[in-house]
Amino acid sequence: MASDTRDVVVDAAKFAVPRATVSAAGDQSAPGAAIDTQTIGQVTVQDPVMTARQVSVHYGAKKAIADVNIDIGRNSVIAFIGPSGCGKSTFLRCLNRMNDTIAAARVSGTITLDGKDIYDRSEDVVQLRARVGMVFQHPNPFPKSIFENIAYGPRIHGLAPTRADLDEIVQTSLRKAGLWDEVKDRLDQPGTGLSGGQQQRLCIARAIAVDPEVILMDEPCSALDPVATARVEDLIDELRQNYAIVIVTHNMQQAARVSQRTAYFHLGNVIEVGSTNQMFTNPRHKLTEDYITGRFG
Amino acid sequence: MNNTNNATPFETRGQRTQRLVAASLKRRYRAELRFRTYGIVAVTLGLLFVVVLFSTIISKGIGAFKQAYVTLDVTYSAADIAPDGKLAPADLAQGDYEAVVKAALRNRFSDVTERDEKRKLYGLLSNSADTILRDRVVKNPQLIGTTERVALLASDRVDLVVKGRISQNTPEADRTVSDLEFGWIQALLAEHRLKEQFNTGLFTHGDSREPEQAGILGALVGSMLTLLVTVCLSLPIGVAAAVYLEEFAVRNRYTDFIEVNINNLAAVPSIVFGLLGLAVFIQFFGLPRSAPIVGGLVLTLMTLPTIIIASRAALKAVPPAIRQAAFGMGASPVQMVTHHVLPLAMPGILTGAIIGMARALGESAPLLMIGMVAFIADVPRALSDSATVLPVQIYLWSSSSEQAFVERTSGAIIVLLIFLLLMNALAMILRNRFERRW
Ligand SMILES: Nc1ncnc2c1ncn2[C@@H]1O[C@H](COP(=O)(O)OP(=O)(O)OP(=O)(O)O)[C@@H](O)[C@H]1O
Ligand SMILES: [Mg+2]
Numbered sequence A: 001m002a003s004d005t006r007d008v009v010v011d012a013a014k015f016a017v018p019r020a021t022v023s024a025a026g027d028q029s030a031p032g033a034a035i036d037t038q039t040i041g042q043v044t045v046q047d048p049v050m051t052a053r054q055v056s057v058h059y060g061a062k063k064a065i066a067d068v069n070i071d072i073g074r075n076s077v078i079a080f081i082g083p084s085g086c087g088k089s090t091f092l093r094c095l096n097r098m099n100d101t102i103a104a105a106r107v108s109g110t111i112t113l114d115g116k117d118i119y120d121r122s123e124d125v126v127q128l129r130a131r132v133g134m135v136f137q138h139p140n141p142f143p144k145s146i147f148e149n150i151a152y153g154p155r156i157h158g159l160a161p162t163r164a165d166l167d168e169i170v171q172t173s174l175r176k177a178g179l180w181d182e183v184k185d186r187l188d189q190p191g192t193g194l195s196g197g198q199q200q201r202l203c204i205a206r207a208i209a210v211d212p213e214v215i216l217m218d219e220p221c222s223a224l225d226p227v228a229t230a231r232v233e234d235l236i237d238e239l240r241q242n243y244a245i246v247i248v249t250h251n252m253q254q255a256a257r258v259s260q261r262t263a264y265f266h267l268g269n270v271i272e273v274g275s276t277n278q279m280f281t282n283p284r285h286k287l288t289e290d291y292i293t294g295r296f297g
Numbered sequence B: 001m002n003n004t005n006n007a008t009p010f011e012t013r014g015q016r017t018q019r020l021v022a023a024s025l026k027r028r029y030r031a032e033l034r035f036r037t038y039g040i041v042a043v044t045l046g047l048l049f050v051v052v053l054f055s056t057i058i059s060k061g062i063g064a065f066k067q068a069y070v071t072l073d074v075t076y077s078a079a080d081i082a083p084d085g086k087l088a089p090a091d092l093a094q095g096d097y098e099a100v101v102k103a104a105l106r107n108r109f110s111d112v113t114e115r116d117e118k119r120k121l122y123g124l125l126s127n128s129a130d131t132i133l134r135d136r137v138v139k140n141p142q143l144i145g146t147t148e149r150v151a152l153l154a155s156d157r158v159d160l161v162v163k164g165r166i167s168q169n170t171p172e173a174d175r176t177v178s179d180l181e182f183g184w185i186q187a188l189l190a191e192h193r194l195k196e197q198f199n200t201g202l203f204t205h206g207d208s209r210e211p212e213q214a215g216i217l218g219a220l221v222g223s224m225l226t227l228l229v230t231v232c233l234s235l236p237i238g239v240a241a242a243v244y245l246e247e248f249a250v251r252n253r254y255t256d257f258i259e260v261n262i263n264n265l266a267a268v269p270s271i272v273f274g275l276l277g278l279a280v281f282i283q284f285f286g287l288p289r290s291a292p293i294v295g296g297l298v299l300t301l302m303t304l305p306t307i308i309i310a311s312r313a314a315l316k317a318v319p320p321a322i323r324q325a326a327f328g329m330g331a332s333p334v335q336m337v338t339h340h341v342l343p344l345a346m347p348g349i350l351t352g353a354i355i356g357m358a359r360a361l362g363e364s365a366p367l368l369m370i371g372m373v374a375f376i377a378d379v380p381r382a383l384s385d386s387a388t389v390l391p392v393q394i395y396l397w398s399s400s401s402e403q404a405f406v407e408r409t410s411g412a413i414i415v416l417l418i419f420l421l422l423m424n425a426l427a428m429i430l431r432n433r434f435e436r437r438w
Helices: A009-015 A088-095 A125-131 A146-156 A163-176 A196-208 A226-239 A252-258 A276-281 A286-292 B013-065 B097-108 B115-122 B129-139 B156-162 B179-190 B217-248 B253-266 B270-284 B292-316 B320-328 B333-361 B365-369 B390-398 B404-434
Strands: A048-059 A062-073 A077-081 A105-113 A132-135 A214-218 A244-248 A261-266 A269-275 B066-075 B147-153 B194-198
Touching (some): A048 A088, A062 A077, A062 A088, A062 A244, A062 A261, A077 A088, A077 A252, A088 A105, A088 A244, A125 A132, A132 A196, A146 A163, A146 A196, A146 B333, A163 A226, A196 A214, A196 A226, A226 A252, A244 A252, A252 A276, A261 A276, A261 A286, A269 A286, A276 A286, B013 B066, B013 B404, B097 B115, B129 B147, B217 B253, B217 B292, B217 B333, B217 B390, B270 B292, B270 B365, B292 B333, B292 B365, B320 B333, B390 B404
Parallel strands (some): A077 A244
Antiparallel strands (some): A048 A105, B066 B147, B066 B194
């Protein structure tokens, strides 16, 4: 029994201004009917590391996500699933303000990290990204040596005062990412010379080298083969001991395997949030059920 | 719906496809052959032009790297050099070395007695012979009273005869070298006293009115100083502008306007930049005329658009994933640029810069406008000294009436081409060496 999550169907209504929906409950997927955009399920958790309230993102005039409310729990994995273009990546990028780098993007609402608004003027985006790391869909190591890839973050954030500290950080990060044994003899060789799976683990090692609190992963296995995928999934499961992890995935089995909570996104709205177990065995929303069972998306 | 369509009893579907494709294939092959032929013809023509250009310039100019010298037994008579017996360097420099040279020539051709003929005889040597002897004596006063063999620079006409550019077969009235002089030259040649040597003077002298003494050092140094100014200004400014436009500037009407104007600037004829330089740098800011500093400023204006455009292309070629990775690690925009994007774009930027510099090195029109076209014998020592540059030197020599300058012109062109080829080779090496696959 997940005691750290509360069932908050009613709570969700507190954040979301209920909008008039023409559809009656039960036929949300009827053609032409507006979707009930109110999130159902367990939006909040006890002692969340991050919270998002009423988060909307516009790209120019186009609304990409609307009124997203969700909590990210400590030491657990939350999976974002949903059809293509529904705004999973967009929301993920809000969590470490990567949307700042997209000129057209406008973010509204509140997102907190340990209770502090990350979009506050006094918040420094550099500090935020040191605390909320990111792993991208395609492995993107720097075209530098393996060592330099890992050392880059600690170096720019001043986390390693001495060379010995830096060596230590590089080694532990690679160990945590399960890559140490494969690369310990060639730390000075380019990171781009590794295989795709190794590169992705290198990117994970790079992200954990600055010891973040949250790691965001946007489809981290979509470019990997099943063996490499399995390794990354094992890694995510281990990392859960120390980090909060948010993973976007199109792979239902993967979401089921690695995550404790799942959020279903649909056309810019979070339709349902809940424990992964419940979502996959007993989805409450028709859209969630259709998507999970493969009737949609 | 295509399954049954068009299959006649006489021809199966497969046969029909084969027939139609075969017909179209023939057409395609013909078109391809035609295209290949055009390509080969174009490339061959291009190569042919290059070969013709290079071979004419080399055959015309290779002689400029050799120069005729006359070896004479020179007697440093004390009566001419130090008539009053004072041996201080300042006194020695006052000596009558022309008399020494003349004596040496008379000594070799003792049968020449007539005044007119003597003058012709002295004309075999370049007028720099006495300064060469003076320098030797001032450096080593012990030479006074002794006789030594010295190779002295021959005059340009003798040089032309030795190189076969003046032939005795043409009627005497039509050539600048008389039969008498031909006789002397042949005599000297027979004794191996008249020889061609590598023309070091070409690389160690500035310009001169005497073709045999004229060198390209002044123009070469002028070119280097000018390019130094150009590099030091256009590379940092160009890269900074490109980085700002590519990585920081928000895309809006103003940046679009700037972009269009940079592209337009790249197409502005170079002479216009010369006029601008004349009006702004010389007339308004009062910088000296004919100076490498002004030349460099003008060429900076000319090269900037090239460097900006090349740098922006190089920056654009850096994959966005690298920027995302850097931002994701918490790098600031400046760190993202200086740590990751700029190093990756550097080979492309440098290639563009070198090509821009090569263009600047070969440029003459804008420099004519700011007065770098004067006759300047001294090698420039500072950015504000009067100077000229290689292409302008070529232009100056090519418009000279003396036959001996024709060869020098081509010789200078060869030197310029060598520098341009070296720069292009450097650009190519940089490109290949640092080319990255990501
Ligand atoms: N940089 C951008 N500029 C403009 N519109 C964008 C941009 N990025 C995303 N969008 C739009 O925002 C919406 C959400 O995109 P997003 O990338 O978040 O979807 P997603 O759920 O991650 O999809 P996928 O599963 O295919 O990755 C889409 O309609 C997309 O077209
Ligand atoms: Mg996405």
